[in-house]
Amino acid sequence: MKRVADILKQKHSFLIVSHKNPDGDAVGSSLALYSMLKELNKEVYVENPTKPAYIYEFLDDYDAIEYPVSNAKDVEVVITVDSAELSRCGIDKDYVKDKIFINIDHHKTNPAFGDINIIEPKAAAVGCIIWDIFNLAGFEISKKTATYLYLSILTDTGSFRYSSTTPKTFYIASKLLETGIDAWWVASNVYESQRFEALKLLGEVLKTLQLHYGGKLAIEYVTQEMFKNTNTTADDTEGFVNFARSIKGVEVGVLLREDEPEKFKISIRSKGNVDVSNVAEAFGGGGHKNAAGGNIDLPLNKAIERIIEAFAFLTKDER
Numbered sequence: 001m002k003r004v005a006d007i008l009k010q011k012h013s014f015l016i017v018s019h020k021n022p023d024g025d026a027v028g029s030s031l032a033l034y035s036m037l038k039e040l041n042k043e044v045y046v047e048n049p050t051k052p053a054y055i056y057e058f059l060d061d062y063d064a065i066e067y068p069v070s071n072a073k074d075v076e077v078v079i080t081v082d083s084a085e086l087s088r089c090g091i092d093k094d095y096v097k098d099k100i101f102i103n104i105d106h107h108k109t110n111p112a113f114g115d116i117n118i119i120e121p122k123a124a125a126v127g128c129i130i131w132d133i134f135n136l137a138g139f140e141i142s143k144k145t146a147t148y149l150y151l152s153i154l155t156d157t158g159s160f161r162y163s164s165t166t167p168k169t170f171y172i173a174s175k176l177l178e179t180g181i182d183a184w185w186v187a188s189n190v191y192e193s194q195r196f197e198a199l200k201l202l203g204e205v206l207k208t209l210q211l212h213y214g215g216k217l218a219i220e221y222v223t224q225e226m227f228k229n230t231n232t233t234a235d236d237t238e239g240f241v242n243f244a245r246s247i248k249g250v251e252v253g254v255l256l257r258e259d260e261p262e263k264f265k266i267s268i269r270s271k272g273n274v275d276v277s278n279v280a281e282a283f284g285g286g287g288h289k290n291a292a293g294g295n296i297d298l299p300l301n302k303a304i305e306r307i308i309e310a311f312a313f314l315t316k317d318e319r
Contacts, residue, residue, distance in 0.1 A: 001136050021050055104129055197236065216315055268291070277292045
């Protein structure tokens with residue numbers, strides 16, 4: 001962290017990148033770095049493989065996020081945040097050969113693909129790691145930068161509900177609130193600004209819910225046809241997987257999202273001590289103990305069968 005703090009102070013030009021379909025942690029930690037470096041009068045860019053979801057449009061620097069990743073910016077330093085896999089952030093290995101390449105993450109499955117790697121699996125959000133770096137560097141955190149860090153922490157802890165939330169998480173949040181940020185404003189924009197069409201889609205997705213292994217595994221899905229019928233996109237499915245996990249008795253909730261015909265993004269959420277990161281790795285992905293994801297290219301019924309098989313360890317009960 002000391003080395004990264006020194007680089008932020010000493011170098012002049014930076015590119016910040018996070019994973020495709022960025023969540024609140026990816027957006028928040030990216031923009032926190034962007035905002036701080038801008039305040040330090042650095043040349044800084046932020047890119048993503050895909051456009052961030054509309055729910056983040058309320059952020060001051062939302063439009064600063066360029067997409068897709070160009071692999072063409074002439075900078076000294078490239079920083080990836082919240083990216084467990086190099087392939088998911090769109091960075092070409094040749095592009096970073098002559099640059100300082102920093103990898104900041106909290107996924108335990110991260111293979112440490114940077115020249116400098118800060119991987120803290122116990123951190124509640126990448127925003128917590130960024131906060132540590134800023135403090136180590138002696139940077140004063142402005143209200144705008146604090147808002148981005150708060151967004152990162154709020155969303156990746158499930159509004160401070162997940163087991164990753166620690167006393168330090170609340171301490172960091174309290175220090176961010178001291179800058180004058182409006183916690184309600186952030187939360188209401190993220191959680192209470194859904195499009196009407198998104199709720200129509202949710203209704204269709206909830207109809208697909210099915211339970212297996214004595215009610216310990218819940219699976220739901222969204223298809224291309226459902227997107228078409230409700231005039232929605234993948235952006236509108238943010239948080240849908242949590243409805244599967246929220247069922248009483250369910251230990252693992254899974255959402256299959258058909259991004260292309262017979263190509264599904266798998267989102268997995270679990271409760272308690274059920275570690276789903278290894279299952280996600282088996283599907284070409286990764287993540288945390290209680291939140292992970294992967295991909296599967298099969299027809300829907302076959303994809304569901306594979307998911308059920310992958311969680312056979314839950315119980316020997318009848319499906």
